[in-house]
Amino acid sequence: MLALGPMTAYAGFPVASVEFLSWETCDAGAPAKGEAKFKADVTATPVTCDKTTVNRDWSINNYSFRAHLDTKDTAWCHGVTIWNNDGCSGKPVHFLPFEHGPFAEGRCLPDILEPGYVSFKLDCFGFPGGA
Template sequence: MHFSKTLTSVAALALGAHAGLPVASVEFQSWESCDVGAPAVGEPKFKTDATATPLTCDKALVNRDWSIDFYSFKAHLDTKDALLCSGVTVWNDDSCSGEPVYFLPFHGEPVAQGQCLPDILDPGYVSFKLECFGHGGPGGPGGH
C-alpha cells in the first residue's frame, strides 16, 4: 500500500510539473500533546504524507493509537503554479465529499503549519484537495 501511495504521489507530481497543475505536499500529523489553537511545533509522534491537487483527492488513515489526542496539518507548495492557491481543504472521509472539517490557508507563503486540533476526527480517513482559483477551486471550473 505504501509503495502504491508513493507511486500515486510521484505521478501527481509529474503531472503537475508537465501540465501546469498546482501540487502541494501535505503532512497529516498526530500528537500526544500540543497547545490547542497554537501552531503545532516540534516533532509529531506520527506523520503521514499525502499529495494535494485541485483535481485529485488523496487520503490518509486517521491514526487511532491510544496515545494520540491531537492532530495538525502542514502543507508545502511543490509547484510554481501552487503559489496561486489559497490553501488545502480537509475532509474526514476518503473522498473529499460532504462538509470539510478544516481549511489550512497558505496566506501567500510556500509552507503552512496548521494549528493544533483536539481529537475531533472520526475513525477512517482524512482526504485533501488543493483550493486554487481557475483549477477546480473556488471560482474555477468544478469549484466548490
C-alpha cells in the same frame, strides 16, 4: 497518467505536499512544536483527492497539518481543504490556508477526527471546486 482535459490550457499544474501529524499532546490553537508521534505524507492537487488513515492510537490527543506548494504554478492556490472521509465530499473539517508564501503551518487541533480517513484537495482559483 493524470488526464487534465480542458485544464491543459494552464501553464502548469499545481501540486502541494501535505503532512498529517498526530500528537500525544499539543495545546489546541497553538503552533505544533516538537516531534509528532505519527506522520503521514500525501500529495494534494486541485483535481485529485488524496487520502490517509486517521491514526486511532489511544495516546493521540491532537492533530495538525502542514503543507508546502511544490510547483511554481500555484500562484492562484490559497490553501488545502481537508475532509474526514476518503472522498473529499460533504462538509470539510478544516481548511489550511497559505497566508504568507508557499508554506502553511497549521495549529494544533483537538481530537475532532472520526476513525477512518482524512482526504485532501488543493484549493485553487479556476479549477473545479476552487473559488
